[in-house]
Amino acid sequence: MSTIQKVVNHKYFSNIVISLILLNAIVIGIETYPNIFEPNKGLFHKIELIFLWAFTIEIALRLIATKPWYNFFKSGWNVFDFVIVAVGHIFIGGHLASVLRIIRVLRVLRAITVIPSLQKLVAALFRTIPTIGNIMILLSLIFYVFAVIGTTLFRDISPEYFGSLGHTFITLFQVVTLESWASAVMRPILVDAPWAWWYFVSFVLIGTFVIVNLFVGVIVNNVQEVAVICEKPELEETEEQQEPVSLETEVSNLRKEIAELKDIIVSLDKNKTQAP
Template identity: 55%
Template structure:
């Protein structure tokens, strides 16, 4: 009886790490996302409301069993909660159980659609990608500060220069900041914002062109450069880890072969001695 929990843990761990089990959970997450999307059509939802309710219960049961298997298969069990992605999965599933049948319908719907994000925690390559993006946050501090300064200076300038001409875009600093955000995304900045100003301020193009050159083509590209650099470093580290694992596996195979040869030589020597 004492060995039963260990056997159960090993079975749960093996099942949780099984690629077929993981693929099944990914399929259930995607299918759940499709069902939630179908519920956004009122005519379809009202026609099959009981069916959608039953399907939702089935998904909750499947995801709950999955979390329990992963917790039982952890070594030790509380080790499951040391991983941030596991905590995210547990929060989503536990919230669905707590709020099921309650009055927090809007909150429950948001938590349900968040299950789609669980594909990140299931697929290791997506985890590495998100990890690389999070690793760029400290390096982006100076770039974000520079971009903030640029926005602030140009927002003050824009409010002073164009506040009386185009108050809907430059009437106050916070309105100008929103306009500059539209401009930095290059969304209708020429036809929608700049050209109406050219009639009264022919030099307005200089303001917009200089802001776009500094804001979009320099600062934003710095963000992209940092992200790409971190992604490359993450990929290089992953390849290095793979090479180390392959080297360790090769060393282990050589050691096993050496042990087999020594055992074979011992048997041959003992046979010839007879």
């Protein structure tokens, strides 16, 4: 293993990278205060250059440590890191300050690439996309059915919430998040339509307590599956490491038993020769 590979694989290397990412995030947050940023633009620009070149050196070391080098780009996380740092160099001298600031904020997401536990969580979220897609289709159908019903029934009673299909969709989104849905939306309508409670109660039961819990259940299930998948290689490595030790122990035990048998045979031969 080369010196650069030892440096990149060292635990302090990842700790330093995480610290730089967090410090960069703090600096970007401070820049949002005009009374601090405006008088010190030059200082913040120099700090930005320091962070940019620090991340550039980090990516270069990781690229050199990968043998062959093109294997570095086989990992999606590595590609994400490389693009974020490279785009920072492209816009560093430009006048698109807002674009540069957005790109710099994205560097905070690089914490995911250097913290294995976050990688597992994100991998679990990506695994849920196919299943969540089906749940989203089901939720969209339920939203559409209740939106059409709500617009038809309550257009004249509450036009600010149910005046059109678009307004109704936004209202139902507020209801499904349980944000002031009873006091702000349902109770004013109950004054003119006391029977309207069934509409809101049924939508909350179906949309919130059933569909939203399906989202949570799918994500939790996939997080557990990813954790099991990630633990299997570690278990296999430990078993492989334990096998040579157990074989050596068994060989030494066999040697001891053979030596004991030899001693027994020798003593028996002596007894036979000494016997009359």
